[in-house]
Amino acid sequence: MAPNALLDVRNVETYYGNIRALNGVDVSVNQGEIVALIGANGAGKSTLMMTIFGSPRARSGQIVFDGTDITQMPTHEIARLRIAQSPEGRRIFPRMTVLENLQMGASLDKLKFFDEDVEKVFTLFPRLKERINQRGGTLSGGEQQMLSIGRALMARPRLLLLDEPSLGLAPLIVKGIFDAIRELNRTQGLTVFLVEQNAFGALKLATRGYVMVNGSVTMSGTGKDLLADPEVRAAYLEGGRH
Amino acid sequence: MTQAVSLSAPATTAPSPIARAVREALFAGVISFGLFVLFIGLKSDQNIDNRLIVVTRWGTLAIVVALTMLGRFLFVGFLAPAFQARKARRAKVEVVSEAGFVKRNLLAIAIFALFLYPVFIISTAGLQGSLKWVDNFGIQILIYVMLAWGLNIVVGLAGLLDLGYVAFYAVGAYSYALLASELGWSFWILLPTAGILAAFWGVILGFPVLRLRGDYLAIVTLAFGEIIRLVLINWREVTNGSAGISGIPKIDFFGWFTFNVSDPNYFGKVFGLGVSGAYYKIFLYYLILLLALLTAFVTIRLRRMPVGRAWEALREDEIACRSLGINTTNTKLTAFAIGAMFGGFAGSFFAARQGFVSPESFVFLESAIILAIVVLGGMGSLPGIAIAAVVMIGGTEILREMNFLKLIFGPSFTPELYRMLLFGLAMVIVMLWKPRGFVGSREPTAFLRARKAVSSSFTKEGHG
Numbered sequence: 001m002a003p004n005a006l007l008d009v010r011n012v013e014t015y016y017g018n019i020r021a022l023n024g025v026d027v028s029v030n031q032g033e034i035v036a037l038i039g040a041n042g043a044g045k046s047t048l049m050m051t052i053f054g055s056p057r058a059r060s061g062q063i064v065f066d067g068t069d070i071t072q073m074p075t076h077e078i079a080r081l082r083i084a085q086s087p088e089g090r091r092i093f094p095r096m097t098v099l100e101n102l103q104m105g106a107s108l109d110k111l112k113f114f115d116e117d118v119e120k121v122f123t124l125f126p127r128l129k130e131r132i133n134q135r136g137g138t139l140s141g142g143e144q145q146m147l148s149i150g151r152a153l154m155a156r157p158r159l160l161l162l163d164e165p166s167l168g169l170a171p172l173i174v175k176g177i178f179d180a181i182r183e184l185n186r187t188q189g190l191t192v193f194l195v196e197q198n199a200f201g202a203l204k205l206a207t208r209g210y211v212m213v214n215g216s217v218t219m220s221g222t223g224k225d226l227l228a229d230p231e232v233r234a235a236y237l238e239g240g241r242h
Numbered sequence: 243m244t245q246a247v248s249l250s251a252p253a254t255t256a257p258s259p260i261a262r263a264v265r266e267a268l269f270a271g272v273i274s275f276g277l278f279v280l281f282i283g284l285k286s287d288q289n290i291d292n293r294l295i296v297v298t299r300w301g302t303l304a305i306v307v308a309l310t311m312l313g314r315f316l317f318v319g320f321l322a323p324a325f326q327a328r329k330a331r332r333a334k335v336e337v338v339s340e341a342g343f344v345k346r347n348l349l350a351i352a353i354f355a356l357f358l359y360p361v362f363i364i365s366t367a368g369l370q371g372s373l374k375w376v377d378n379f380g381i382q383i384l385i386y387v388m389l390a391w392g393l394n395i396v397v398g399l400a401g402l403l404d405l406g407y408v409a410f411y412a413v414g415a416y417s418y419a420l421l422a423s424e425l426g427w428s429f430w431i432l433l434p435t436a437g438i439l440a441a442f443w444g445v446i447l448g449f450p451v452l453r454l455r456g457d458y459l460a461i462v463t464l465a466f467g468e469i470i471r472l473v474l475i476n477w478r479e480v481t482n483g484s485a486g487i488s489g490i491p492k493i494d495f496f497g498w499f500t501f502n503v504s505d506p507n508y509f510g511k512v513f514g515l516g517v518s519g520a521y522y523k524i525f526l527y528y529l530i531l532l533l534a535l536l537t538a539f540v541t542i543r544l545r546r547m548p549v550g551r552a553w554e555a556l557r558e559d560e561i562a563c564r565s566l567g568i569n570t571t572n573t574k575l576t577a578f579a580i581g582a583m584f585g586g587f588a589g590s591f592f593a594a595r596q597g598f599v600s601p602e603s604f605v606f607l608e609s610a611i612i613l614a615i616v617v618l619g620g621m622g623s624l625p626g627i628a629i630a631a632v633v634m635i636g637g638t639e640i641l642r643e644m645n646f647l648k649l650i651f652g653p654s655f656t657p658e659l660y661r662m663l664l665f666g667l668a669m670v671i672v673m674l675w676k677p678r679g680f681v682g683s684r685e686p687t688a689f690l691r692a693r694k695a696v697s698s699s700f701t702k703e704g705h706g
């Protein structure tokens with residue numbers, strides 16, 4: 001466990017009723033890193049993302065963000081520490097326009113930096129600018145993903161959580177989104193914690209990675225090491241692109 | 243300064259349809275005059291002496307010509323553009339057309355018409371004859387418009403299904419009824435007081451239902467409405483039970499003059515106009531009109547402010563809201579409080595208008611009607627809701643006037659008894675015809691400001 005981690009998840013257990021979805025998960029994300037979390041369907045990746053955000057709450061263990069224990073904090077206060085997420089299912093506001101969705105992302109600063117930040121998002125995702133007055137719900141899947149990430153960026157996050165940004169997208173768009181993440185990380189030093197099914201792309205992008213199986217982390221290492229690992233290759237990469 | 247981005251369509255040089263319509267109407271008038279002057283204007287006839295004479299019928303001719311002109315005017319000015327727009331929409335061709343004068347200034351025209359309405363009624367029906375039109379059709383409808391706009395904040399914007407809205411209406415009405423008759427306070431102090439009390443009860447209701455949504459929330463709010471009503475019935479020492487409170491003081495005009503005939507500064511005396519009940523009604527009409535407009539104004543402003551946007555976001559996705567740092571608890575409570583506040587305003591107005599309140603006026607059916615108006619109007623749309631209120635409340639009022647039905651169904655037939663039946667029928671029809679209400683689409687609150695500068699290289703990239 002890194003001593004100076006920006007996000008430190010220590011031995012966290014999360015339950016849905018009586019069913020344990022996370023059993024003692026340890027994950028840490030350092031300042032300036034891109035960390036990928038891979039695993040099969042139902043492994044508990046999204047649960048971990050949501051637990052970091054306080055809903056559902058961890059039943060035991062501790063989550064520390066930049067020295068602050070956030071385990072018991074309400075979700076909106078966790079967001080105020082500048083953790084932003086593009087959650088599973090994107091969760092954009094379907095009846096609101098692209099612009100309004102982005103405004104919602106900037107709620108924390110009461111739109112103080114809106115004009116400046118929205119241009120950055122549009123530079124990253126020019127497609128959003130073309131669709132600025134279109135309702136979120138009528139965007140294509142890829143556009144909705146861009147909007148979801150854009151909205152999270154509007155909050156000026158110190159840590160960005162992305163849950164399967166590549167889900168359901170054409171390879172070219174996936175590449176665009178991964179490029180955008182890399183770009184944000186390189187130019188702005190944005191720290192990213194990323195859940196992916198696209199293990200190859202995610203591990204190539206990531207500084208470090210974790211593998212999750214049945215609610216526990218079974219493996220971790222640098223992106224390169226995991227990509228080379230025969231077990232990882234067998235479980236998550238065979239038949240895929242590599 | 244770099245070039246500003248213009249998102250609005252460039253103005254066209256084509257003349258507005260209205261100007262064209264006027265021209266075409268004049269033209270049609272000339273033609274029809276030429277055509278009909280011999281057919282209608284002049285007619286040969288035989289007089290008593292069997293001599294052929296020419297009868298002139300300039301009046302009929304004028305009517306025919308005028309009708310032709312009017313028809314042409316309406317067709318060219320409104321019908322044809324409407325058809326064209328429709329066709330264009332079907333063909334998915336972007337038609338750049340400047341909205342007509344009427345359309346552009348629709349809101350101003352509507353408000354202007356509402357202010358002129360009593361003047362128009364008095365000039366046509368006389369002072370006494372105006373009573374019914376100003377009271378039943380004006381005030382009655384506007385109360386419901388205001389209530390529905392208030393409920394719209396809770397249901398339409400924040401998406402919290404509230405079936406007990408009438409409770410806040412009752413709180414406002416009883417606040418005024420009790421405080422005005424017991425303490426003799428003026429309406430102008432009690433109006434905000436009633437609003438604050440109602441808002442307070444809104445928060446009281448809000449707390450226990452914070453975690454509820456949809457149907458569960460609806461049931462609890464329904465129960466809340468019934469609880470308030472039962473308290474009003476059973477707390478006899480204060481509310482006088484089902485008998486209600488009567489003799490509630492009228493509203494005065496900021497102390498300058500009153501509407502009590504016996505007072506020295508009675509409105510009719512001050513202005514030397516004599517005695518009439520219509521003055522008070524007309525005063526009430528303007529008051530409720532202003533209160534309703536205040537509700538609309540506040541709603542429109544709030545929608546553009548963080549709290550209003552948070553309401554709408556809350557309706558769409560509560561979890562996403564929280565993860566954007568929005569305190570959903572406070573957001574919901576403010577929606578309940580502000581919605582309730584307008585209910586309280588309307589309630590105190592209602593008490594002052596009736597001069598009498600009883601729990602009878604605050605039954606569940608009232609909540610249901612207000613909610614129906616919000617839903618029919620298209621949740622969230624202020625104009626849609628106003629239309630729905632006019633149709634539903636005005637429609638049921640018109641039933642009272644339909645005495646000719648007695649000729650068909652016999653003298654014992656009372657059309658207003660079929661009010662709810664028709665209300666329901668109308669709802670079903672509207673919902674089949676427009677499932678999302680009269681105005682179903684949501685009006686965005688934000689557009690990219692034109693003054694914002696964007697480098698041209700960026701714009702190019704945007705289309706790359």
Ligand SMILES: Nc1ncnc2c1ncn2[C@@H]1O[C@H](COP(=O)(O)OP(=O)(O)OP(=O)(O)O)[C@@H](O)[C@H]1O
Pocket residue numbers: 016019021039040041042043044045046047048088197
């Ligand atoms: N709200 C819930 N109530 C009950 N069980 C849940 C709930 N959400 C998730 N689960 C269960 O918890 C386990 C972990 O789910 P989770 O969504 O975290 O998986 P995941 O790793 O994100 O999978 P995927 O890659 O398919 O998104 C699954 O077995 C799932 O059925």
Ligand SMILES: [Mg+2]
Pocket residue numbers: 045046047088163
């Ligand atoms: Mg998942």
